[in-house]
Amino acid sequence: MTALADAFGRARDEGRAALIGYLPAGFPSREGSVRLMRAMVEGGVDIVEVGLPYSDPLMDGPVIQEAVGIALAEGMTPAGVIDVAGDVAGSGAATLVMSYWNPIERFGVDRFAERLAAAGGCGVITPDLTPEESADWAIATAAHGLDRVFLVAPSSTDARIGQVAAECSGFVYAASTMGVTGARSAVSDAAEGLVARVRAATDLPVAVGLGVSSGEQAAQIAEYADGVIVGSAFIRVVLESPDLEAAEQGVGGLARELAAGVRRRRDRALS
Amino acid sequence: MAERGAPGGHYGQYGGRFVPEALTAALDQLDSAFRVAWADPGFHAELDALQRTYTGRPSPMTDAVRFGQERCGGARILLKREDLNHTGSHKINNVLGQALLAVRMGKKRVIAETGAGQHGVASATAAALMGLDCVVYMGEEDTRRQSLNVARMRLLGAEVVPVTAGSRTLKDAINEAMRDWVATVDETHYILGTVTGPSPFPEMVRTFQSVVGREAREQVLEIAGRLPDAVAACVGGGSNAMGLFAGFLDDPGVDLWGFEAGGEGIESGRHAARFSGGSPGVLHGARTYILQDEWGQTVPSHSISAGLDYPGVGPEHAWLHDTGRARYAPVTDAEAMAAFADLCRTEGIIPAIESAHALAGVIGLGRDLGPDAVIVVNLSGRGDKDVATAARWFGIDAGIVESAEGR
Structure with missing residues (x-):
């Protein structure tokens, strides 16, 4: 059983959704990012998404762009990202890398998969790689036992969802809204319908991301999804903190709030 | 030349489609609208007339x-x-074709990126001609280098958004236009100005420029x-x-x-x-x-x-x-x-x-x-x-x- 299947299985057994937290490696520094991701895990994040900083993040809104810009200025490289992922995986959390495609292609598709697996990473999310372009990636990830996560969106047709889900392993990433990453005050109504359509196509867990920032939103999504993904809200906490210690406390606090959120469904069912 | 315009928009190992999944449906719709239009004598009559009497x-x-x-x-x-x-410039050739497609697809708003401003001006022009809303993304650095074209776009009724991300040039304007498009794709067509981007843009723009x-x-x-x-x-x-x-x-x-x-x-x-x-x-x-x-x-x-x-x-x-x-x-x-x-x-x-x-x-x-x-x-x-x-x-x-x- 892979680390991801394990994490989703444990959450299911506990009658709750899994909590997935994203931060870019190297933000605000190499060591700082490892400490923040460990704080996430201590606060209750089940699965960590380690962002690979890229110069042209066209699916990301201003908050992640700013964080990634800081990480690049700090000199974070794809090799460094794999190291960071290894350090985070050492804390026991299932650890994925989220990366735009070009840095992986440049690193060497097989070499990237091999190194990440050796470091202890369990999979990769690729927001701009479509199944049509992923033949080499499928071979490399299978060879090294990594899960391969693609995205579906509210605009995806049912046929398309089936096609994408068939190429996924670990879980399917459902983008809740048509738009870029960033906290939103309300999670789109489109998310629930999308999750239902994904469930019709696959038995894999479905996790919802884009726009989730509070325990309340996490609880809403946990009603119908297997996983809740939070990124920009963590980054905002870090950007607003005066120093790394405050950032660690803030990140841990937000993780606890979100972890309580994904458990609220069960509380309600029991009451 | 057998590999030219192969399925999936590939030219040998090049081309293809590397985009967020949210855009797949819009790119498929565009691909199909383009192919239907290009096979339609009515579309050619409309485009030819514009080229003759409007472009010159x-x-x-x-x-x-x-x-x-x-x-x-x-x-x-x-x-x-x-x-x-x-x-x-030559930019108008592509823009008129894509603006006609936008109208055919029922989209009321167009967006464009621009570097020198020529593609932005052409897009603003076509939008004015066809009664479409138009937003042009332009790197802040380029708005300074090409301030005359910024003024032209604004005179034509377009909104010009200076992009301050990254290197503040054309590359960043394209990122920003893509981000807009992902969020507005139902009512918006992205008039990409050159023969790059995800399929079908390279083939379509080449066809309009041919x-x-x-x-x-x-x-x-x-x-x-x-x-x-x-x-x-x-x-x-x-x-x-x-x-x-x-x-x-x-x-x-x-x-x-x-x-x-x-x-x-x-x-x-x-x-x-x-x-x-x-x-x-x-x-x-x-x-x-x-x-x-x-x-x-x-x-x-x-x-x-x-x-x-x-x-x-x-x-x-x-x-x-x-x-x-x-x-x-x-x-x-x-x-x-x-x-x-x-x-x-x-x-x-x-x-x-x-x-x-x-x-x-x-x-x-x-x-x-x-x-x-x-x-x-x-x-x-x-x-x-x-x-x-x-x-x-x-x-x-x-x-x-x-x-x-x-x-």
Whole structure:
């Protein structure tokens, strides 16, 4: 059983959704990012998404762009990202890398998969790689036992969802809204319908991301999804903190709030 | 040429579609709308009428006698005059086609990226003509370099959004336009301005620009009585070049030459020469030659010409490069500006600085091929927008830059 299947299985057994937290490696520094991701895990994040900083993040809104810009200025490289992922995986959390495609292609598709697996990473999310372009990636990830996560969106047709889900392993990433990453005050109504359509196509867990920032939103999504993904809200906490210690406390606090959120469904069912 | 426009928008290993899944449905819709329209005589009648009565097509071909005699080793240089189109460049050819498609798809809003501002002006123009809302993303650095075009777009009713992310140039304007499109795709069409981006853009934009090559082939046969030895164009994203090349791809005796921006020289690192100084990678939805570092991070480009200042290039060019059907060479800022002055003084034509890169390439080509050669060069745009930059370059700007540039 892979680390991801394990994490989703444990959450299911506990009658709750899994909590997935994203931060870019190297933000605000190499060591700082490892400490923040460990704080996430201590606060209750089940699965960590380690962002690979890229110069042209066209699916990301201003908050992640700013964080990634800081990480690049700090000199974070794809090799460094794999190291960071290894350090985070050492804390026991299932650890994925989220990366735009070009840095992986440049690193060497097989070499990237091999190194990440050796470091202890369990999979990769690729927001701009479509199944049509992923033949080499499928071979490399299978060879090294990594899960391969693609995205579906509210605009995806049912046929398309089936096609994408068939190429996924670990879980399917459902983008809740048509738009870029960033906290939103309300999670789109489109998310629930999308999750239902994904469930019709696959038995894999479905996790919802884009726009989730509070325990309340996490609880809403946990009603119908297997996983809740939070990124920009963590980054905002870090950007607003005066120093790394405050950032660690803030990140841990937000993780606890979100972890309580994904458990609220069960509380309600029991009451 | 069997691999050209293969399924999935691939040109050999290049092209394809590397985009967030949210855009897949819109790209599929666009692909299908384009294919239906292109097979529809009604669409062609509409587009042809606009080209004739609005753009002013066919654009003439000018025998540049003095430029050829005095600068190009006596070779016969024929200028394809896209600079005479309404809005001042070849960009309008693509924009009218895409704007008609937007209307057919029922989209009320169009967005565009722009570098030099020519594509933004053309998009704002078509939007005004067809009653569409228009937002143009432009790197903040470029809004300064091309303030005249910013004013033109605003006069035409478009909203111009200066992009302050990244290097604040064309690459970042494309990122921002993509981000807008992901969020607004139901009511918005993205009029991408060049032959790159995710499929179907490279093939579609090439098809809309191929009118340049079709006309040029007829005109050179009429003027010179034979096919040219070579055709030449500047290559930023590469739409004016692809449009010209399209007319001659199947004529094996015609050499295809693309001239990219060599900036301050390849060795300086400050250039936009993807073929001389880049490598294959993925940028803005397509696999092609890009400027990147050892880790796959995009390296900012540099050129005196905002329209060539882009770290990627159309995937069909990448394929033509690798197969050897077309050849690509860099032209430095200094060489381009010398050719700019040459054309002004020998022909009474002020070219766009982008097009001046092609002219500089042709000076060398003419000298190599000799006085019997016939060369067609795409004069892709006019230089009004570049007057302030050129005046500064030649040190003749005393007293005129303020009024020309407005700041």
